Amino acid sequence: MWSSSSGHAMASADLSILEPAVDSVQLESLALLKVIKHCREAMPSMATGCLLGLNVGGVLEVANCFAFKRDDDGDSSSFQNTMMTCLKAVGIDGNMAGWYQSTPFATVCTKDLVATQYDFQREIPGSVVVIYDPTAAGTGSLALKALKLSDAFMKRFSTAAAAGSDAAGAPLLASGVFVEVPVRLHQNPVMGALLADISAPRAASAAGAGASAAADDAADRAADADAARPLAGGVDCDLDRLELNAQAYLDKHLRLLSEQVEEMAELTVSAQVWERKEAILARQRSEFEAKRRVENVKRQEKRQAPLPMVDPSLECFAPLPTIARVEKLDALLSAAQAGVYCKEMGHLAARNFGKLFLASALQAAE
Amino acid sequence: MATDCIVFDDSAPAAVHAHPVVLFSILDHFLRRPAGASRVIGLLLGRSTSAALHVTNCIPVMHCVRGTGIDLDPDSMGKMVELMREVDSSEALVGWYSVGGAPAAGAEPAPAAGAGGQPLLNDVAFALHEYFSGMATMSDCPVHLAMDASMATDSLPFAAFVNLSDSLANGGLALFEQVPVTVVSSEAERVALDALAASGKTSKGSAAFAALSEAAYGQRSGLRGVTAEEAGSVSSGASRGTVTGVPRDLESVVRGVTRLATLLEAAQTFVDDVSAGKRAADPAVGASIAEALSAVPRLPAETVAKAVRGGVSDLVMTSFLTSLTAAQLALSERIASAVPLA
Numbered sequence: 001m002w003s004s005s006s007g008h009a010m011a012s013a014d015l016s017i018l019e020p021a022v023d024s025v026q027l028e029s030l031a032l033l034k035v036i037k038h039c040r041e042a043m044p045s046m047a048t049g050c051l052l053g054l055n056v057g058g059v060l061e062v063a064n065c066f067a068f069k070r071d072d073d074g075d076s077s078s079f080q081n082t083m084m085t086c087l088k089a090v091g092i093d094g095n096m097a098g099w100y101q102s103t104p105f106a107t108v109c110t111k112d113l114v115a116t117q118y119d120f121q122r123e124i125p126g127s128v129v130v131i132y133d134p135t136a137a138g139t140g141s142l143a144l145k146a147l148k149l150s151d152a153f154m155k156r157f158s159t160a161a162a163a164g165s166d167a168a169g170a171p172l173l174a175s176g177v178f179v180e181v182p183v184r185l186h187q188n189p190v191m192g193a194l195l196a197d198i199s200a201p202r203a204a205s206a207a208g209a210g211a212s213a214a215a216d217d218a219a220d221r222a223a224d225a226d227a228a229r230p231l232a233g234g235v236d237c238d239l240d241r242l243e244l245n246a247q248a249y250l251d252k253h254l255r256l257l258s259e260q261v262e263e264m265a266e267l268t269v270s271a272q273v274w275e276r277k278e279a280i281l282a283r284q285r286s287e288f289e290a291k292r293r294v295e296n297v298k299r300q301e302k303r304q305a306p307l308p309m310v311d312p313s314l315e316c317f318a319p320l321p322t323i324a325r326v327e328k329l330d331a332l333l334s335a336a337q338a339g340v341y342c343k344e345m346g347h348l349a350a351r352n353f354g355k356l357f358l359a360s361a362l363q364a365a366e
Numbered sequence: 367m368a369t370d371c372i373v374f375d376d377s378a379p380a381a382v383h384a385h386p387v388v389l390f391s392i393l394d395h396f397l398r399r400p401a402g403a404s405r406v407i408g409l410l411l412g413r414s415t416s417a418a419l420h421v422t423n424c425i426p427v428m429h430c431v432r433g434t435g436i437d438l439d440p441d442s443m444g445k446m447v448e449l450m451r452e453v454d455s456s457e458a459l460v461g462w463y464s465v466g467g468a469p470a471a472g473a474e475p476a477p478a479a480g481a482g483g484q485p486l487l488n489d490v491a492f493a494l495h496e497y498f499s500g501m502a503t504m505s506d507c508p509v510h511l512a513m514d515a516s517m518a519t520d521s522l523p524f525a526a527f528v529n530l531s532d533s534l535a536n537g538g539l540a541l542f543e544q545v546p547v548t549v550v551s552s553e554a555e556r557v558a559l560d561a562l563a564a565s566g567k568t569s570k571g572s573a574a575f576a577a578l579s580e581a582a583y584g585q586r587s588g589l590r591g592v593t594a595e596e597a598g599s600v601s602s603g604a605s606r607g608t609v610t611g612v613p614r615d616l617e618s619v620v621r622g623v624t625r626l627a628t629l630l631e632a633a634q635t636f637v638d639d640v641s642a643g644k645r646a647a648d649p650a651v652g653a654s655i656a657e658a659l660s661a662v663p664r665l666p667a668e669t670v671a672k673a674v675r676g677g678v679s680d681l682v683m684t685s686f687l688t689s690l691t692a693a694q695l696a697l698s699e700r701i702a703s704a705v706p707l708a
Contacts, residue, residue, distance in 0.1 A: 026609065029562050030394045033387040033555060037422070040554045041454065064394070067453045079452065086446045089439075090408075090426040091398035137554035140622075142561050144612050173699050186609050187562050190515070194393055195563055197521045198386065198549045250684055261691060268698075339695055345688040349681050354619050356681070360674040363667060 020058040022126040022181060025146040029187045029195075031065045032144075038067045039102035040134045045070070047102045050080060052087070052094035055126045061186070062130075064092050065100065098127035098146075104135045105256055106344045108147065109177065109337035111329070117149055118157060128181055139249070146181040153177050157329075174335035249348060257341040264334045271331065288314065378507045378543075379419035382526040383550045386559060388424050388463075389513075389524070395426040396465040396515050405431075405466035407494060409443070410511060411450060411457040419509060420550075423457050425450060436493065447503065461509030461526075462498045464491060466516075487512060487527065487542060495529055495542075509545065564610065564621075633658075 031051065039047045047070075053062035066083050068076060084096070098120060101113065108131055120127040133143035153176065187195075289309055296306040310317055388410065395406045411423040425446045430437040447459065491510065499508050513524035527542040551559065633655060639645040 030387075030390045032558055032562075033390055036554050036558050037385070037387045040552060041422075069452050070454070079449065082445065083449050086442055086449065089442055090395065090428050091400065092426070134554055137552075137557045140557055140560075141618065142557050142612055174695065175699075183612050184609050185562055185612065188394075188397065190393060190397060190517075191390060192562075193517070194389060194522050195386075195559060198389065199559065199563065247680075250680065254684060254687070257688065257691065335695055335699060338691060342688045342692040342695070345684060349685045349688075351619060352681055353678070356674050356677045358619075358623065360671065363670045363674070 020055070022055055022060045022128060022148070023058045024182045024184060025060045025062060025128055025130070026184050026186045027130070027144075028061070028063045029185065029191050031062045032185060034065050034067075035100050035130065035132055036134070039100075039132050040137075042070065042102060043134055044104075049100050050083075050096055051098045051100055051128075051130060052084075052092065053097035054094060055097070060097055060126060060128060060181075062097055063094050068099075096124060096127070098124070098129055100130040100132060102134055103131040104133055105252060106131075106133060106143075106145075106340055107256070107337065108340060109333040111333060114149065114177070114329075114333060117147070118154070121149055121154060122158070130183070144183055146183045147178045148181055150176050150179045174332055175339055177332060177336045250345075250352075253341065253345050253348060257338065257345065260334065260338045260341055264331075264338055267331050267334055284314075285317065378528045378530060379414065379509065379545060381418040382509055382511070382545050382547045383418045383420045384511070384524075384526075384547055385420065385422050386549060386551050386555055388421050388511075389549065391424050391426075392463050392465050392511075392513060393515065393522070396513075403430075405464055405490070407462060407464045409447065409459055409498070410461040410463055410509065412460040413456060413458070414460065414505070418548075419460055421460060421509070421511065423450065423454075424463060427462075431490065436490065436497075438497070459501065459504045459508075461505070461511060462494065463511040463513070464494070465513045492542075499529065510542070511547070561610065561612065 031053075035049065038049055041047075047067065049065050049067040051062045052064045052066070053060055055061075064087070066087065069079055080096075087093075099116070103113075113129065117127075117129045120129070128146045128148045130144065130146050132145075136143035288311065292307055292309055299306055312318070392406070392408065395408060399406045406426065407429050408424050408426040410421050411425065412419060412421040414420070425443070427443050427446075428439055450457065491512065495508070495510050498504060507528055510527045510529075511524060512527065513522060515522060524547065526545045526547045528545055530541050530543045636645070636651065637655070640647045
């Protein structure tokens with residue numbers, strides 16, 4: 001197994017230019033568990049880390065990952081390089097395939113996240129960001145998503161960065177900032193055996209020891225705020241998903257959405273102010289030009305040199321202060337985030353409608 | 367004798383709580399072992415609480431057995447420990463692990479008889495334990511987690527040991543004591559493991575294990591009472607591993623309800639059987655059923671209907687609000703793209 005995976009690594013290094021675009025992400029069970037462990041332990045602060053894997057025919061196979069340092073004090077690239085060298089020495093080889101971040105409540109359209117992903121995608125075109133929401137585990141759902149920036153977005157902002165402006169190209173819609181890449185979970189058969197083994201109920205074989213162990217566990221749980229539960233009872237959380245009370249989540253989502261809308265409204269207002277100011281200045285400019293044109297015609301009749309059409313000393317020819325100008329990226333991301341919240345709310349509502357109607361039907365049947 | 371001093375030795379952990387990520391990591395390390403190696407080792411990291419030692423992380427270590435000696439690379443090991451501390455300083459070195467059981471190249475496969483395929487402890491373990499105990503940053507009483515991945519039986523046995531020998535009293539003799547290991551997981555990990563387990567539900571019991579050991583080692587060592595075709599059908603799927611999507615919202619509700627229905631049905635069948643005299647009554651099961659029933663509040667239909675109505679209207683309102691916002695967003699986006707800003 002080891003030799004075949006290193007063979008893959010070599011093949012893909014040779015053909016890295018010909019790699020097809022990533023159309024799905026296949027997350028190995030170990031990588032998934034490591035991401036979850038890191039994101040959960042880092043709560044409430046944000047956790048980020050690096051995904052290691054390979055692009056095999058358009059499927060990004062993420063085999064492993066490692067955590068980034070919590071306080072990033074500048075030398076993160078040397079940390080990453082040392083880590084990757086150390087991991088390679090023990091047989092964990094793989095290219096950098098992207099990164100992961102814990103993002104509570106699907107707050108993905110932040111400038112930081114977009115900027116980091118932009119850098120990643122420029123360096124490694126097939127890289128993705130895997131976002132995981134540790135807060136969703138309470139309702140028994142695995143909130144895992146892989147995202148990449150759309151080609152249109154990449155093109156737009158690479159030309160914008162080169163030209164120093166962001167006003168070029170076709171209009172970019174807020175819904176087209178990110179492309180979601182479907183995530184699939186992959187489990188090695190031996191890992192599956194391990195999982196089956198550790199989650200198998202042991203009570204039958206050690207019925208006597210079970211009671212004392214349970215007592216120990218209870219004591220431990222009380223002492224330990226970590227709320228870790230023994231796994232021997234099974235990993236089943238089907239029933240957790242039937243929780244009817246979604247009030248807290250709805251509340252949080254609504255609050256986030258209204259904050260986002262407020263932010264958008266502020267951006268719109270400042271955009272309008274800027275636009276109005278710009279319109280006034282444009283009128284002043286055209287008035288000035290009209291006056292100059294008449295003046296120049298007169299001067300030509302008198303055989304004098306024409307005056308320039310632009311007078312930099314006037315206020316209307318000075319560039320507007322950048323602060324007054326709304327960054328297009330800000331507006332775009334703000335709209336995109338509001339869109340994401342709306343979608344999330346839709347999912348949440350759909351799930352809870354189902355459960356509520358089920359509950360009422362059950363009640364009626366009784 | 368020696369056991370008397372063990373009881374009062376409070377530095378030794380009473381129990382080990384292993385987190386699933388550690389077990390997955392060490393097994394992954396084993397699967398990626400260099401060609402010809404039959405054992406992998408590494409360091410364990412974790413936190414110590416009053417009740418148990420939580421093993422939460424691990425660091426693979428490269429080693430090489432040469433004759434009677436073992437080659438290790440302390441430099442890269444130290445570097446890795448340092449890197450891990452930079453990520454999370456709350457995790458300390460608490461012990462080491464070894465995973466063994468792959469038949470050595472050319473050797474006969476281990477006989478499937480006996481409780482485990484191979485003994486979990488051997489001479490190398492004693493030497494390595496001595497070495498790791500001597501590390502500067504290692505805890506006072508390191509734990510040795512040993513796993514047998516030979517799959518000679520229908521399980522992957524693992525156990526934790528501590529060395530309780532008092533080197534002065536015993537003249538350097540090592541005395542390994544087994545410490546109970548419990549696999550514990552957080553809610554978030556359980557959710558993930560559940561998603562993974564759902565993918566593997568098609569393979570069954572010992573047939574799966576036999577096929578797995580075959581897939582892993584290319585030999586038919588632990589095939590016991592399994593027909594060849596049955597094993598073959600599992601192995602053809604198993605050798606590639608299983609792939610599943612992330613469970614979707616409504617699907618998971620459907621699954622939950624189906625599961626609830628199965629459980630209720632099982633309970634009902636049991637009760638019916640007992641009352642019909644077909645099965646002996648079990649007081650423990652009866653108590654559990656009574657407990658479960660008493661957990662269900664007896665609410666008047668009116669109250670339930672009201673609660674459901676309230677929930678539904680909350681949801682309708684939020685759906686309305688979000689749809690309105692989404693529509694506004696789409697509109698403003700279209701307008702903005704049609705009439706670009708000056």
